[in-house]
Amino acid sequence: MGNWLYRFLFGNPLRTLRTVLLLIGAAHVLYFIVIPHLLARRKIRSPRVRRYLEWVVATPSLLGDALRAEARHDLMRLAHMEGRHEQVVAQGLAIVRHAIVPAGMKAEVRGRLADALEGLGRVDEAQEQRRLAVADLKAADKTASWYVNRGRQLAAERDFASACRAYELGLEVAPEGPNDARALLTLHLANALFMAGRVEESAQRAEEATGLVHDRERLLAAHRQAGASYGTLGRLEEAESHRRRAVELAEAMGDPDKLADGLADLAELQRKRGRLSEALAACERAAAIKPTRHVEGVRYEILRSWGRFDEAFATNLRASRTDPNPTPRAEQMMQGIYAYGRAFLRMEQRRLEEVPALIEAAGAGVRGDAKLTVWCDAAGTRFAALQDRREEALRGLDRVERRLEDFAQDRNTCAVILSNLGRAALTLGEYDRALGYWEQYLGLPPTPVDLPIAYYHLGEALRGLGDETAARARYREAVATGLDTYYVQLAEARLRTALG
Numbered sequence: 001m002g003n004w005l006y007r008f009l010f011g012n013p014l015r016t017l018r019t020v021l022l023l024i025g026a027a028h029v030l031y032f033i034v035i036p037h038l039l040a041r042r043k044i045r046s047p048r049v050r051r052y053l054e055w056v057v058a059t060p061s062l063l064g065d066a067l068r069a070e071a072r073h074d075l076m077r078l079a080h081m082e083g084r085h086e087q088v089v090a091q092g093l094a095i096v097r098h099a100i101v102p103a104g105m106k107a108e109v110r111g112r113l114a115d116a117l118e119g120l121g122r123v124d125e126a127q128e129q130r131r132l133a134v135a136d137l138k139a140a141d142k143t144a145s146w147y148v149n150r151g152r153q154l155a156a157e158r159d160f161a162s163a164c165r166a167y168e169l170g171l172e173v174a175p176e177g178p179n180d181a182r183a184l185l186t187l188h189l190a191n192a193l194f195m196a197g198r199v200e201e202s203a204q205r206a207e208e209a210t211g212l213v214h215d216r217e218r219l220l221a222a223h224r225q226a227g228a229s230y231g232t233l234g235r236l237e238e239a240e241s242h243r244r245r246a247v248e249l250a251e252a253m254g255d256p257d258k259l260a261d262g263l264a265d266l267a268e269l270q271r272k273r274g275r276l277s278e279a280l281a282a283c284e285r286a287a288a289i290k291p292t293r294h295v296e297g298v299r300y301e302i303l304r305s306w307g308r309f310d311e312a313f314a315t316n317l318r319a320s321r322t323d324p325n326p327t328p329r330a331e332q333m334m335q336g337i338y339a340y341g342r343a344f345l346r347m348e349q350r351r352l353e354e355v356p357a358l359i360e361a362a363g364a365g366v367r368g369d370a371k372l373t374v375w376c377d378a379a380g381t382r383f384a385a386l387q388d389r390r391e392e393a394l395r396g397l398d399r400v401e402r403r404l405e406d407f408a409q410d411r412n413t414c415a416v417i418l419s420n421l422g423r424a425a426l427t428l429g430e431y432d433r434a435l436g437y438w439e440q441y442l443g444l445p446p447t448p449v450d451l452p453i454a455y456y457h458l459g460e461a462l463r464g465l466g467d468e469t470a471a472r473a474r475y476r477e478a479v480a481t482g483l484d485t486y487y488v489q490l491a492e493a494r495l496r497t498a499l500g
Contacts, residue, residue: 037070050078057091066098073109080112083326088116096132103140107133107149111156118328144174144181151188156329158368160196167192183212190225194232197371197410203229203238210242220249220258227265231272232412234447240269260290264298271302272447274483293322293334300341305449307486309345316341336365336372343379347386347423355383371413374403378420385424393424397433411444418444422457431464452478452487459494 053075061067072091079087092113096106110133117126133153140146147170154163167189174182190205206226213219223246230239247262263286270279279302286295296319303312320338325331343358359380366372381396400417407413418441425434438461442454459474471494478491 037074046078047082050075050082053078057094065094066100069095069098069101069105073105076109076112080116080326083119083324085116085119085326088112089120092116103136104143104145104149107137107140108152110136111149111153115327115329119326142173144170144185146170147173148181148184148188151185151192155188155192155195158333158370160192160370163192164189164196164198178212178214183209183214183218186212187218187222187225190222190229194225194229195369195371197407197413199229199232199409199411201409203233203235206242216249216253220246220253220262223249224262224265231265231269232410234272234411234445236269236272236447240266243269256290257292260286260292261294263289264292264295268298268301271298271305272449274305274449274481274485276302276306276449276484291322293319296322304341304345305485307489309349313342313345316345332365333369333372334365336362336367336376339365340372340375340379343383347379347382350386352383352386355386359383371407371410374400374407374413375416375420377403378417382420382424382427385427390428393428394430397421397424397430415441415444415446415450419453422461426457426460426464429464431461435461435465448481449483449485452481452483452485452491455481456487456491456494459491463494 053071056071057068057075072095076088076091076095079091092109095101095109096113101109110129114126114129114133117123117129130153137146137149137153140149147166151163151166151170154160154166167185170185171182171189174185176182186205187209190202190209193199193202193205203226206222206229209222210219210226213222223242227239227242227246230236230242243262243265247259247266250258250262264283267279267282267286270276270282280299283295283299283302286292287299296315300312300315300319303309303315316338320335325334339358339361343355343362346352346354346358359376362379363373363376366376377396378400381393381400384393384396400421404414404417407417418437422434422437422441425431425437435458438454438458442451442458445451446454455474455478459471459478462468462471462474475491475494478488479495481488
């Protein structure tokens with residue numbers, strides 16, 4: 001047997017040459033494709049893996065540079081996660097120059113390349129890469145991965161409604177049963193549905209994804225999305241179940257960032273239940289593992305619910321400066337959300353001199369996102385009322401109110417809109433209208449921590465209408481929640497002063 005194999009491999013010069021070429025080819029595939037893929041398959045930041053991939057792509061290949069495209073792609077992804085824009089650009093340009101690289105892969109590469117070019121301030125080049133990415137994708141076969149890429153392109157443009165449609169079409173062509181293509185499409189669809197305000201459908205798809213995904217990284221993402229969707233719907237027990245599973249996965253993976261964020265998710269559920277002391281303690285435990293941006297964001301929400309507005313403002317500012325997103329567009333949106341939060345705090349404090357700049361920054365940051373733009377419009381309406389710009393504020397009430405039905409599934413967005421409109425109407429002395437807004441808010445229904453907000457403002461509207469008995473009953477309902485929140489304190493103050 002051994003002699004036969006030797007003769008087959010090396011029996012004459014031609015066979016020897018063929019064997020040597022096959023061994024070189026196999027070694028190249030193993031070194032440039034198989035090992036890098038195995039090391040980089042976990043979609044997390046890994047400086048060690050990045051350094052290894054840098055070594056791989058720097059190694060000369062006898063079979064040509066195109067063989068290194070997959071390793072370059074993995075290196076590009078890791079560098080992108082770390083905000084290493086120059087490295088992303090160098091690897092991306094090296095990949096797309098090869099004619100044999102599939103069009104679908106080129107489209108994905110150009111998307112990351114555009115993000116990096118934006119991060120370097122090379123905006124015109126970034127726009128050109130985005131245009132080429134769309135063109136490359138049009139030339140590719142419409143497989144399941146095609147729809148993943150198209151959905152990502154649309155999501156990057158904040159067109160989540162169209163992204164949802166792309167992922168749904170992808171599911172129509174994906175193989176039936178548990179498989180990577182269906183799992184990835186379902187997970188992306190759950191996220192896009194959430195961002196589009198279709199939260200009930202998002203929860204259903206995220207649940208489905210947890211049964212399709214086997215990779216721990218994606219499984220964790222599916223459970224976090226399910227937790228976020230159920231939390232937004234006010235279904236806190238279901239949210240907690242998914243968030244605890246996400247924490248277990250983060251612990252098993254040994255990822256401190258994801259573990260801290262998972263614990264912060266659980267702290268946010270405690271806040272929503274109105275257990276602010278427990279929530280803050282849980283947040284401190286998460287911060288001890290890793291003080292991530294998300295941990296600081298949850299701390300901000302806790303402090304805001306307590307009425308500790310100056311501390312909340314400082315925490316919001318700190319969160320905005322922590323671990324910025326390496327994708328400029330995503331970071332711009334996050335900065336808009338943080339600016340919105342600071343504008344809200346200053347309006348609560350009636351420190352109006354800072355509000356115009358914050359609302360302008362918020363609007364600029366979230367421009368192009370339908371849901372978050374309405375948040376900013378509603379806040380602008382409230383601010384106009386606080387400045388006694390009555391006609392402008394009334395027009396704002398009408399304009400924003402018409403948008404409510406667009407977000408019927410998104411309880412959180414409805415709550416944000418109604419709370420701003422309700423406050424604006426009270427400031428304008430439009431008490432009947434304010435009563436209607438706060439009754440809608442109460443009917444959502446709000447999470448336990450926000451119930452006192454509804455009861456207190458209903459009391460204010462009734463007080464404005466001269467019905468002091470009904471107003472006192474609403475203030476008592478706020479106090480009866482037994483929560484230690486800012487609006488419970490305000491309701492107690494109203495009852496102590498016997499309505500003035």
